Amino acid sequence: MARKSMGKPVPPPQPKLIYLDPGHGGRDPGALGLRGTQEKLVVMQIARDLQRELLAGNRYRVLLTRSTDSFVALRERVARAQSARADLFLSLHADSHGDSSVRGASVYTLSEEASDREAAALAARENRADSMGPPSRFADQSQDVARTLVAMSQRGTVNDSRRLADTIVRTLGSNGVRLLPRTHRQAGFAVLTSPDIPAALVELGYLSNPQDEKLLTVRQHQLYLARALRASVDAHFGTGVATKKA
Numbered sequence: 001m002a003r004k005s006m007g008k009p010v011p012p013p014q015p016k017l018i019y020l021d022p023g024h025g026g027r028d029p030g031a032l033g034l035r036g037t038q039e040k041l042v043v044m045q046i047a048r049d050l051q052r053e054l055l056a057g058n059r060y061r062v063l064l065t066r067s068t069d070s071f072v073a074l075r076e077r078v079a080r081a082q083s084a085r086a087d088l089f090l091s092l093h094a095d096s097h098g099d100s101s102v103r104g105a106s107v108y109t110l111s112e113e114a115s116d117r118e119a120a121a122l123a124a125r126e127n128r129a130d131s132m133g134p135p136s137r138f139a140d141q142s143q144d145v146a147r148t149l150v151a152m153s154q155r156g157t158v159n160d161s162r163r164l165a166d167t168i169v170r171t172l173g174s175n176g177v178r179l180l181p182r183t184h185r186q187a188g189f190a191v192l193t194s195p196d197i198p199a200a201l202v203e204l205g206y207l208s209n210p211q212d213e214k215l216l217t218v219r220q221h222q223l224y225l226a227r228a229l230r231a232s233v234d235a236h237f238g239t240g241v242a243t244k245k246a
Contacts, residue, residue, distance in 0.1 A: 026071030049226035111186030
């Protein structure tokens with residue numbers, strides 16, 4: 001039998017706080033599709049859809065690093081999540097690739113050494129976003145990532161982030177989302193450098209691929225991706241069951 005608390009009743013625990021990060025924004029459009037689709041607009045729409053999906057079950061609180069088409073520096077995005085004491089951080093993107101035949105979703109976590117050249121190149125492109133804003137006080141990116149990884153390892157956040165990424169890959173795949181062959185990769189992404197928040201960067205597809213670009217602008221597919229990502233968050237926290245595509 002549970003013991004009754006003496007004095008004031010103990011308040012129930014707050015729902016988990018999920019921080020969603022729609023990549024790019026404002027003067028930084030991100031990748032541009034063959035038909036002119038702007039990454040910043042696609043990921044903003046899917047982030048809003050995912051926010052609604054997560055809030056619908058009353059199991060989470062959800063905040064966005066940007067809620068309008070505005071420029072927010074990468075380290076400011078991290079700082080906002082840290083200040084709010086977020087339980088999870090998901091950065092949403094839709095990149096381009098030199099080979100227009102490449103398509104599919106992928107997931108990235110933080111690492112001082114990139115898992116492959118493509119991951120390193122992607123991180124370099126994403127980190128350049130800060131060059132569109134005022135000079136960053138984080139000038140030495142490699143040393144900053146190294147320090148963050150030490151802190152993350154001490155807190156267990158590195159392993160939590162990897163488990164999060166593996167869960168996203170598994171859940172997206174089980175929901176029929178097309179994935180890259182090497183789906184979980186690692187590199188020094190500035191936006192993933194919160195030492196105490198499990199974080200992953202999700203590439204939802206490639207705007208350089210005609211099929212991916214078309215799908216990423218279709219409302220039904222945007223909603224489908226949002227629901228698959230909500231299922232990933234549910235699976236990570238053990239609060240729900242993935243709903244497979246009909």
